[in-house]
Amino acid sequence: MDKWKNIDKALQFYTEHLQDDLVIEDLLLDLKNANLISENEYRTIDRMRSRQEKNGRICQILKSKKDRADFAMFCQLLCLHSNDSLQNYGWILQDLATKE
Secondary structure: OOOOOOHHHHHHHHHHHHOOOOOHHHOHHHHHHOOOOOHHHHHHHHHOOOHHHHHHHHHHHHHHHOOHHHHHHHHHHHHOOOOHHHHHHHHHHHHHHHOO
């Protein structure tokens, strides 16, 4: 049975509830280093003014990849971050994505 079967549900939650709050600026370099975003995507997102725009673009990228490993890595980066709120968001997204 596929553990990560509800990624779309988790991404929908990200879109609806986390775009304003998730401190993606603290995670951009990690996302690039983990090859979840390209160098060009990194530069484009980094130049965006609002947190909502940045999170919206990350969410679009994750939706377009449709790769469970990419979403799992995204959650892992959040869960392992030193920022407590990022850790909490990582656990929430992971729980939503893996919930039966």
